[in-house]
Every structure is written in structure tokens, then in C-alpha cells.
Amino acid sequence: MIEVEHLTKRYGAFTAVSDISFKGEPGEILGFLGPNGAGKTTTMRILTGYMPPTEGTARIAGYDVFHQSIDVRRHVGYLPETVPLYPDMTVGGYVRYIADLRGVKEAASRVDDVLKTVGMYERRHSLIRNISKGMRQRVGLAQAIVHDPEVLILDEPTIGLDPLQTLEVRDLVRGLGKNHTILFSTHILSEAEQVCDRVIIIDRGHIVAMDAPQVLRERLQQGGRLFVRVGGVTPEAARKGLAAVTGVASAEPYNDGYVVTVSGLIDVRARIASSVVGAGWQLLELRPLAMSLEDIFLELTTRPGSDGSVKQIQPKKKDKVRA
Amino acid sequence: MRSLWIIFRRELAQYFTSPIAYLVAFAVLVLGGFVFNNDLAARNGGRAPTDGSVILTYFAYFTLFFAPLLTMRLMAEEHREGTIELLMTLPVRDGDIVLGKFLGAWGYFSIILALTLVYQILLIWLSPPDLGKVISAYFGVWLYGGASIAVGLLFSALTENQIVAAFLSTASLVLLWLADLVGKLIDNRPFAELVRTFSFQSHYLYSFAVGLVRLNDLVFFVGAITIMLFVTTRLVESRRWR
Numbered sequence: 001m002i003e004v005e006h007l008t009k010r011y012g013a014f015t016a017v018s019d020i021s022f023k024g025e026p027g028e029i030l031g032f033l034g035p036n037g038a039g040k041t042t043t044m045r046i047l048t049g050y051m052p053p054t055e056g057t058a059r060i061a062g063y064d065v066f067h068q069s070i071d072v073r074r075h076v077g078y079l080p081e082t083v084p085l086y087p088d089m090t091v092g093g094y095v096r097y098i099a100d101l102r103g104v105k106e107a108a109s110r111v112d113d114v115l116k117t118v119g120m121y122e123r124r125h126s127l128i129r130n131i132s133k134g135m136r137q138r139v140g141l142a143q144a145i146v147h148d149p150e151v152l153i154l155d156e157p158t159i160g161l162d163p164l165q166t167l168e169v170r171d172l173v174r175g176l177g178k179n180h181t182i183l184f185s186t187h188i189l190s191e192a193e194q195v196c197d198r199v200i201i202i203d204r205g206h207i208v209a210m211d212a213p214q215v216l217r218e219r220l221q222q223g224g225r226l227f228v229r230v231g232g233v234t235p236e237a238a239r240k241g242l243a244a245v246t247g248v249a250s251a252e253p254y255n256d257g258y259v260v261t262v263s264g265l266i267d268v269r270a271r272i273a274s275s276v277v278g279a280g281w282q283l284l285e286l287r288p289l290a291m292s293l294e295d296i297f298l299e300l301t302t303r304p305g306s307d308g309s310v311k312q313i314q315p316k317k318k319d320k321v322r323a
Numbered sequence: 324m325r326s327l328w329i330i331f332r333r334e335l336a337q338y339f340t341s342p343i344a345y346l347v348a349f350a351v352l353v354l355g356g357f358v359f360n361n362d363l364a365a366r367n368g369g370r371a372p373t374d375g376s377v378i379l380t381y382f383a384y385f386t387l388f389f390a391p392l393l394t395m396r397l398m399a400e401e402h403r404e405g406t407i408e409l410l411m412t413l414p415v416r417d418g419d420i421v422l423g424k425f426l427g428a429w430g431y432f433s434i435i436l437a438l439t440l441v442y443q444i445l446l447i448w449l450s451p452p453d454l455g456k457v458i459s460a461y462f463g464v465w466l467y468g469g470a471s472i473a474v475g476l477l478f479s480a481l482t483e484n485q486i487v488a489a490f491l492s493t494a495s496l497v498l499l500w501l502a503d504l505v506g507k508l509i510d511n512r513p514f515a516e517l518v519r520t521f522s523f524q525s526h527y528l529y530s531f532a533v534g535l536v537r538l539n540d541l542v543f544f545v546g547a548i549t550i551m552l553f554v555t556t557r558l559v560e561s562r563r564w565r
């Protein structure tokens with residue numbers, strides 16, 4: 001449904017998006033994650049035919065975004081970051097206007113259906129200037145789905161909403177994801193974790209990671225860090241003992257135990273357990289330090305000199321240097 | 324064609340929900356009424372023949388100042404509100420957006436112009452003027468109004484700021500209206516002649532307003548509209564490349 005190949009966009013000397021490639025399958029919700037200015041909006045604008053790419057190609061529903069722009073636009077529903085509303089129109093009139101411009105058949109009943117879907121049917125006669133921000137967001141969403149597009153591109157649809165409205169919009173997106181391909185940008189990580197089938201993490205124009213949110217988390221935990229608590233030994237000896245285990249990069253005191261950093265994508269739990277017991281100490285606790293998507297995100301996007309070619313996750317900067 | 328019609332309909336309807344549009348119509352009618360009465364009185368209580376085109380000449384002057392008020396928001400507001408991003412990702416050609424907006428504004432201009440017909444009815448009732456001249460003057464003002472609106476639309480596409488758009492349009496329209504006087508200030512003869520041909524005033528006052536419908540004036544206004552709309556479309560398109 002969405003095929004992006006080596007897409008690059010430059011604004012003069014500044015490269016907003018650099019050689020990114022990804023695919024979106026039918027019925028998939030793709031989370032597009034990155035800090036502000038990472039290139040999310042630029043990518044989305046290219047995919048919707050708003051601006052052409054500098055290099056590379058992108059296809060939506062089989063149509064090229066540059067050469068078959070009008071066909072692409074027919075198959076895409078787009079909610080830009082600033083919700084594009086006309087304050088002087090009524091909710092119903094606005095959605096009807098967009099439906100007409102999109103050539104929707106039986107527009108009147110379709111507009112009513114869509115307004116019911118987003119929960120704005122009761123407010124259809126209100127002027128857009130008089131409704132709340134959350135409602136505007138929902139009207140924007142109604143506009144994006146009115147022609148029942150195969151691909152839905154939503155640029156930060158939950159930004160600026162209160163927690164309840166955020167939940168509502170997420171539910172709505174999840175519901176739509178059953179029969180639409182959705183590309184959904186956000187910088188709220190828990191949101192991507194809850195809503196998306198697959199997460200693409202983008203930073204400074206590069207894709208730094210791309211996988212299902214659970215997989216991303218597991219990969220990091222496999223290596224990652226372990227929390228170990230031992231008894232019957234002096235703290236300094238315990239620290240040295242743990243650091244000496246094969247595959248352990250370092251051991252640092254943490255609360256009443258130690259955080260063991262593992263080098264590489266290996267499972268060292270068995271080795272730690274046997275060496276602790278072998279030394280005659282007591283193993284009181286051994287568990288992976290859970291990393292949220294938040295940690296992954298920070299780790300991937302704050303890495304100095306990130307070159308963006310990384311698609312396999314490397315758990316630690318140090319490991320990359322050693323490898 | 325379908326999307327052109329939908330955009331035209333919305334733009335025209337927009338004027339009827341906007342206080343500025345009503346205020347413009349109100350101001351033009353008040354000024355028109357004043358000019359009309361003044362003209363009638365000057366004609367010595369009906370002893371001199373009435374002239375239906377006088378009110379239209381004043382209407383042409385008013386257009387210099389009110390046409391920009393009708394056009395300033397057309398593109399500038401789309402940019403300010405961010406709705407341009409939606410419009411440009413709909414399956415609608417950029418040219419249809421520009422043409423639809425132009426026709427909507429010209430449509431509202433035509434409605435205001437039609438309101439002045441009340442003075443012609445009064446004249447016909449008092450002492451019938453030369454109707455051929457009146458019809459030609461209406462046609463001329465209508466074309467000239469279209470050209471003025473096309474100029475305003477172009478400036479609206481140039482800036483996000485409506486006030487700036489309105490001011491630049493008015494300045495350009497005054498300059499274009501008086502281009503024959505500007506030409507008189509220029510020493511270089513061929514260049515002066517060229518500048519003079521751009522004068523909106525000389526393509527209206529000396530032809531349509533006296534009952535002459537000449538092909539060159541017709542081509543001038545239609546050509547001006549076409550060129551302005553073409554440039555505006557290019558300006559809108561160029562946003563994609565920035």
C-alpha cells in the first residue's frame with residue numbers, strides 16, 4: 001500500500017529526509033516516531049503529493065507520488081499537523097465541501113456517517129470557530145476519512161488534546177486500522193506502543209529503527225541490562241565478581257544491587273547465576289531491567305554521530321565501537 | 324470542471340457570511356447614491372440629458388479601493404490557516420483552485436455591480452438615458468472589475484498577510500489605472516507608449532464609457548485576467564517546491 005524507496009528531501013543545503021525506505025502493508029498501522037524536526041512531516045507531505053521528493057520514489061496504492069499525483073491524492077486521506085479548517089464554515093458544511101471536492105458518491109449520507117464515526121454528528125450545525133480543539137481534531141479526521149481512502153496519513157493527530165480526547169482519537173485510529181493502511185506520526189512513545197503494529201523511529205532524516213514495538217523492546221532486553229542482587233559478600237568483591245563474568249561489559253551499584261550491562265546480543269543470565277552460586281554467594285535477585293520504548297527512543301536518537309544506517313538495533317554505543 | 328464549480332460556489336457563498344463583504348457593498352451603495360444625486364442635481368433638474376454611465380465611472384474609481392478588500396483573503400487566508408495543505412493534497416488541479424476563487428470573487432463583484440442597476444431604473448423612470456451607452460459601460464466596468472480582481476488575487480497569493488495583500492493590490496491598481504499618466508512622465512518614447520497601453524483608465528474611459536465596444540479593449544482586459552491567473556497559478560504551484 002505504501003512503498004517508500006530511498007526517499008530524500010533537501011531544502012537548499014538542509015537535508016530534511018535522507019534516503020529512507022519502508023513499506024506499509026494493507027491493514028497495518030505504522031507508527032512514525034521521532035523528535036520534532038526529524039523529518040516526519042516532510043515525509044508525510046511527500047507521500048500525500050503536497051511536495052515532490054528531491055530523490056527517490058514513493059508509491060501509494062501502486063501510484064507514484066510524483067508522476068501520478070492526482071491518483072495518489074484520490075487514494076489518500078490526510079490530516080496535516082495544523083488541522084486545515086475553515087473557521088467560518090459549519091462542521092457539516094466543511095466535511096461536505098471536502099467530500100464534494102473528492103467526488104464522494106451520495107455525499108450527504110456519507111458525511112452523516114463519518115460525523116457519527118468521529119462523534120461530531122450532534123455538532124454538525126456548529127461553526128468550526130466555536131468548537132473546542134479536540135472537536136476540531138475530530139472534524140479534521142472526519143475530513144480525512146470521508147472518501148474511505150485505502151491509505152490514511154495522520155500527522156500527530158493527538159497533539160494538544162486532553163487525556164480523554166487523546167484516548168478517543170487513539171481508539172478511533174485503532175478502529176480505522178482494521179481496514180485502512182495508516183501512517184501515524186507522533187512523538188509520544190506510549191501512544192505508538194499502544195496503537196501501532198509497527199514502529200519506524202526516525203531521527204534527523206534517517207530511519208534508526210523499524211519493527212514491532214514488542215520486538216524493539218525484546219531486542220534491547222536480550223542484551224541490555226540486568227538487575228542483580230547478591231548476598232554474603234562485600235559490595236566491592238561482588239561488583240568485581242559480576243564484571244568478570246564472560247559477556248558482561250560492566251557492573252555498577254544500583255540501589256541495593258547492581259546493574260549489569262551486557263555486551264552484545266547474548267543472554268548471560270545462566271552464567272551470572274552459576275558464577276554467583278559457584279563463588280559461594282547468595283543470588284537474591286536476577287531480572288532484566290525493563291526498557292520502555294521511551295528508553296529505546298532516547299538511546300537511538302541521542303547517540304552522538306548517529307549515521308542512520310543502523311537498522312539492526314545495537315543495544316549500547318560502546319558495543320558498536322567494540323564491534 | 325466539477326471541482327472548479329464546487330470551489331466557485333463555496334467562495335461566492337463565503338462572501339455572504341463575511342461582514343467585510345456586506346460592509347463593502349454597503350459603502351459602495353452609499354457612495355453611489357451620493358454621486359448619483361449629485362449628478363442629477365448638476366443636470367439642472369432634468370433639463371440637461373441624463374447619463375447612466377456617470378455612476379459607472381465613479382464605480383470604477385471605487386473598485387480601485389474595494390476590489391482588494393474582496394480579494395485579500397482568497398489565497399492569503401488559506402496559507403495562514405494551513406488549509407492550503409489540504410487543498411493541494413485533494414485531487415484538484417492548482418489551476419481549478421485559482422480559477423474557482425477568481426470566479427467566486429468576480430461573481431460577488433458582479434452582484435455589487437448589479438445593485439447599481441437601481442439607479443438606471445430610476446433614470447429610465449425620470450428621463451431615459453442613452454441605453455446603448457449604459458450597456459456598453461456596464462460591460463466595460465464588469466471586465467475591468469475582473470481584471471482588478473485578478474490583480475488582487477495575485478497579491479493574495481504572494482503573501483500570508485491580508486493587509487499587505489490589500490495594500491499592494493490597491494497601489495498596483497491605482498498605478499495601472501493611471502498608467503497613461505505615468506507614461507507621460509517617461510522621456511523614452513517607445514517605452515512611454517508601452518506603459519500607456521497598460522492603462523486600465525484609457526481602456527475604459529475612452530471606449531466603453533462613451534458607448535464604444537472595441538476589440539482591443541476587450542482583448543486587453545481578457546488578456547490581463549488570463550495573465551494574472553496564470554501567474555497566480557504558478558505562484559501557488561511554486562509553494563510545492565519550496
